[in-house]
Structure formats: C-alpha cells, structure tokens
Amino acid sequence: MARFVLRRLLMLIPFLFLISVVSFAVIQLPPGDFVDTYVRNLEVQGGTVNQGQRAAIEAQYGLDRPVYIQYGIWVKHIAQGDFGNSFLYDRPVGDILKERVPRTVGIALAAMLLTWVIAVPIGIYSALRQYSVWDHLFTFISFVGLAVPGFLLALVLMYVVYEKTGWLVTGMFSPEYRAAPWSVAKFVDMLKNLWLPLLVLAVTSAAGVIRVLRASLLDEVKKQYVTTARSKGMPEWKLVMRYPVRIAINPLISTIGWMLPALVGGEVVVSKVLNIPTTGPVLLEAILSQDMYLTGALVMILSALTVIGTLASDVLLAVVDPRIRYE
Structure with a gap:
C-alpha cells in the first residue's frame, strides 16, 4: 500500500505538468487577450488608448512575447511558488x-x-x-x-x-x-x-x-x-x-x-x-x-x-x- 501511494504521488508531477500545458493552451484559445478586454472596457467608459499605450500595457504584462515564452515564464515562476500577478485584481495570484x-x-x-x-x-x-x-x-x-x-x-x-x-x-x-x-x-x-x-x-x-x-x-x-x-x-x-x-x-x-x-x-x-x-x-x-x-x-x-x-x-x-x- 505504501509503495502504491508513493508511486501515485510521484505520478502527480508529470500529470500536473501536462495539466499546466493544457490549461495554458485552453486559456489562449479565445481570440484576443486581457489587453483587448481592458481596452474595450475603457472605451465603453469613454476613454481611449493609442497604439503606444497599448504596446506599453502589453510589455508590462509580458503579452508581447511568443506564447511558449509566456508559458515558460509562468511555469518557472510557479516552480518558485509565484503564480504571477492577476491582471484583473492587480494583486499577486498567490494572495x-x-x-x-x-x-x-x-x-x-x-x-x-x-x-x-x-x-x-x-x-x-x-x-x-x-x-x-x-x-x-x-x-x-x-x-x-x-x-x-x-x-x-x-x-x-x-x-x-x-x-x-x-x-x-x-x-x-x-x-x-x-x-x-x-x-x-x-x-x-x-x-x-x-x-x-x-x-x-x-x-x-x-x-x-x-x-x-x-x-x-x-x-x-x-x-x-x-x-x-x-x-x-x-x-x-x-x-x-x-x-x-x-x-x-x-x-x-x-x-x-x-x-x-x-x-x-x-x-x-x-x-x-x-x-x-x-x-x-x-x-x-x-x-x-x-x-x-x-x-x-x-x-x-x-x-x-x-x-x-x-x-x-x-x-x-x-x-x-x-x-x-x-x-
């Protein structure tokens, strides 16, 4: 029984890795990203965002990089106990x-x-x-x-x-x-x-x-x-x-x-x-x-x-x- 439990616990590592890949891929499937949502909400409230400001926001959140680099940074931070910052709440996800x-x-x-x-x-x-x-x-x-x-x-x-x-x-x-x-x-x-x-x-x-x-x-x-x-x-x-x-x-x-x-x-x-x-x-x-x-x-x-x-x-x-x- 102890060997079985230990084996299953060790299997969690590759499972969680595959889950992280699938999760990151799925949340990338919808068209656009957080910046699009942010700009759209701002425009509804009467504000405007030019291309320079949009590029600055994307650079701030790392959304100007390729998807695989974004994923690599995300996984690296998770391994260090850092889930990144929430765009919506402007707070660490861990909190x-x-x-x-x-x-x-x-x-x-x-x-x-x-x-x-x-x-x-x-x-x-x-x-x-x-x-x-x-x-x-x-x-x-x-x-x-x-x-x-x-x-x-x-x-x-x-x-x-x-x-x-x-x-x-x-x-x-x-x-x-x-x-x-x-x-x-x-x-x-x-x-x-x-x-x-x-x-x-x-x-x-x-x-x-x-x-x-x-x-x-x-x-x-x-x-x-x-x-x-x-x-x-x-x-x-x-x-x-x-x-x-x-x-x-x-x-x-x-x-x-x-x-x-x-x-x-x-x-x-x-x-x-x-x-x-x-x-x-x-x-x-x-x-x-x-x-x-x-x-x-x-x-x-x-x-x-x-x-x-x-x-x-x-x-x-x-x-x-x-x-x-x-x-």
Missing part, C-alpha cells in the same frame, strides 16, 4: 488563492460529508424497502434533486427564509463581523450563513448518490452469499451492514475523485447567488476578463483536486474492500 481556496475546499468537504450523511441512510433504506411508499417518495425526491439546478434551489430557499424570518442569508458573514477579528461569535455567525449553501450543494449532490447506492445495494442483496448468511440465522440488519453495504458503497468511494472538484467548481453560480467569497466567482470573472494567470492557477488547482481525490478514492477502496490489493 487571492490563499484567501479563497481554503474556504472553498472547506465548504466542499463539509458539503461532501453532509451529502453522505443524507444520501447513505436514504439509499440503504430505499433499497431494503424496494417499491414501498417511502422508496417511491425518495425516488421522486431524487429525480427532483437531479432536475432542479442548484442556483434555483438557492434562490427559492433564500426567499423562503427571508419571508418566514426576515433574515437575508447572503455572504459568508453578517456585515458587523466581516472586518472583525476571528472569535467564537464570528465563527457562530459564519455557521449561521453557511448552512444554506452547504444544504444546497448537499441536496443537489445527494440525489445522484442515492440512486447509485440504491442500485448497487439492490444488486448485492440478491447474491447467493446473502441468501446463505440469512439461511444460517444471521440478523438481517447485521447481515446487510456487514456485507452488502460494504460492497455497495464502493461506487460511492470511487466517485470522490470527481465529486470533490465538482463541488468546488459547481459552487460557481451558487456562490454568485448567495454572495459567498469562494473561488467560483473569481474563476468566472477571470475567464470573462481573460486573466490568464489567475485562470490558469485556478484550473490547475481544480485538476490537482481531481488527482488527489482519485488517490484518496483508491486508498479508501483498499481499506473498505479486502478484495482489493495493491502490489
């Missing part, structure tokens, strides 16, 4: 990432945990009580959860909470705590504001997890070893939890690889609607303004989360399922 990435990953992990807390018991119950009233109800709710966009659910819940309580759930902190130093009161205030985005992300993700677990468990409980164990008098609940559930949960563990970055990337619109300062809105604004350094750094982080999540899935599968062995 923006330090502010946004930890809270985004924290929200994603909390949403994933809440997703499992909601989905696993429902999926197990629905499979064991197939075609019952509750099974049909949970199936209907699951399909609704799959069909309703997260941002729409966020808007509806925000409206309901405001109508019933007069409390507008928006932002990560209440106005009086935004500039205040960390304290117990500020932490409690954060929890008061974060429950809604966590609930929205968990509910929209739980719908698919319920369907996967129900289908896997239904297939597992019909196998011969379950019938044999039941015929020997093993208690039903102990039988189900000890064998079929451990195997049926494997597909859920294997989805961690894409579920974690999906939650981080999927909160873009939800964060916009609820005014949560995470990486989602920053990534959207960076793409629209063609801020290539900020966009590239965020895309690389999402890709790294996919690789790390896949590694975590493989390790957890080996722990949960004794049939899986890594040499």
Whole structure:
C-alpha cells in the first residue's frame, strides 16, 4: 500500500505538468487577450488608448512575447511558488488563492460529508424497502434533486427564509463581523450563513448518490452469499451492514475523485447567488476578463483536486474492500 501511494504521488508531477500545458493552451484559445478586454472596457467608459499605450500595457504584462515564452515564464515562476500577478485584481495570484481556496475546499468537504450523511441512510433504506411508499417518495425526491439546478434551489430557499424570518442569508458573514477579528461569535455567525449553501450543494449532490447506492445495494442483496448468511440465522440488519453495504458503497468511494472538484467548481453560480467569497466567482470573472494567470492557477488547482481525490478514492477502496490489493 505504501509503495502504491508513493508511486501515485510521484505520478502527480508529470500529470500536473501536462495539466499546466493544457490549461495554458485552453486559456489562449479565445481570440484576443486581457489587453483587448481592458481596452474595450475603457472605451465603453469613454476613454481611449493609442497604439503606444497599448504596446506599453502589453510589455508590462509580458503579452508581447511568443506564447511558449509566456508559458515558460509562468511555469518557472510557479516552480518558485509565484503564480504571477492577476491582471484583473492587480494583486499577486498567490494572495487571492490563499484567501479563497481554503474556504472553498472547506465548504466542499463539509458539503461532501453532509451529502453522505443524507444520501447513505436514504439509499440503504430505499433499497431494503424496494417499491414501498417511502422508496417511491425518495425516488421522486431524487429525480427532483437531479432536475432542479442548484442556483434555483438557492434562490427559492433564500426567499423562503427571508419571508418566514426576515433574515437575508447572503455572504459568508453578517456585515458587523466581516472586518472583525476571528472569535467564537464570528465563527457562530459564519455557521449561521453557511448552512444554506452547504444544504444546497448537499441536496443537489445527494440525489445522484442515492440512486447509485440504491442500485448497487439492490444488486448485492440478491447474491447467493446473502441468501446463505440469512439461511444460517444471521440478523438481517447485521447481515446487510456487514456485507452488502460494504460492497455497495464502493461506487460511492470511487466517485470522490470527481465529486470533490465538482463541488468546488459547481459552487460557481451558487456562490454568485448567495454572495459567498469562494473561488467560483473569481474563476468566472477571470475567464470573462481573460486573466490568464489567475485562470490558469485556478484550473490547475481544480485538476490537482481531481488527482488527489482519485488517490484518496483508491486508498479508501483498499481499506473498505479486502478484495482489493495493491502490489
């Protein structure tokens, strides 16, 4: 197991290199660059930029050099821990990432945990009580959860909470705590504001997890070893939890690889609607303004989360399922 984990960690290096090449190539595909966006916005506001000023701006950001040189400079700086300067925010990209990435990953992990807390018991119950009233109800709710966009659910819940309580759930902190130093009161205030985005992300993700677990468990409980164990008098609940559930949960563990970055990337619109300062809105604004350094750094982080999540899935599968062995 240790050799497998070490081998996968070493594989991160070429993977991240390829990801950096693809990321830089993709953000170069749209016509124009940040200077074009900057000049266009300036002209909309009534300003003008002559060719000399444009050339000076391009030289300032290094956009007058060939693409491969721009990429080389970018990768060299990343290896030194410098992600470059954001054109849009006129700040080091590293500072923006330090502010946004930890809270985004924290929200994603909390949403994933809440997703499992909601989905696993429902999926197990629905499979064991197939075609019952509750099974049909949970199936209907699951399909609704799959069909309703997260941002729409966020808007509806925000409206309901405001109508019933007069409390507008928006932002990560209440106005009086935004500039205040960390304290117990500020932490409690954060929890008061974060429950809604966590609930929205968990509910929209739980719908698919319920369907996967129900289908896997239904297939597992019909196998011969379950019938044999039941015929020997093993208690039903102990039988189900000890064998079929451990195997049926494997597909859920294997989805961690894409579920974690999906939650981080999927909160873009939800964060916009609820005014949560995470990486989602920053990534959207960076793409629209063609801020290539900020966009590239965020895309690389999402890709790294996919690789790390896949590694975590493989390790957890080996722990949960004794049939899986890594040499």
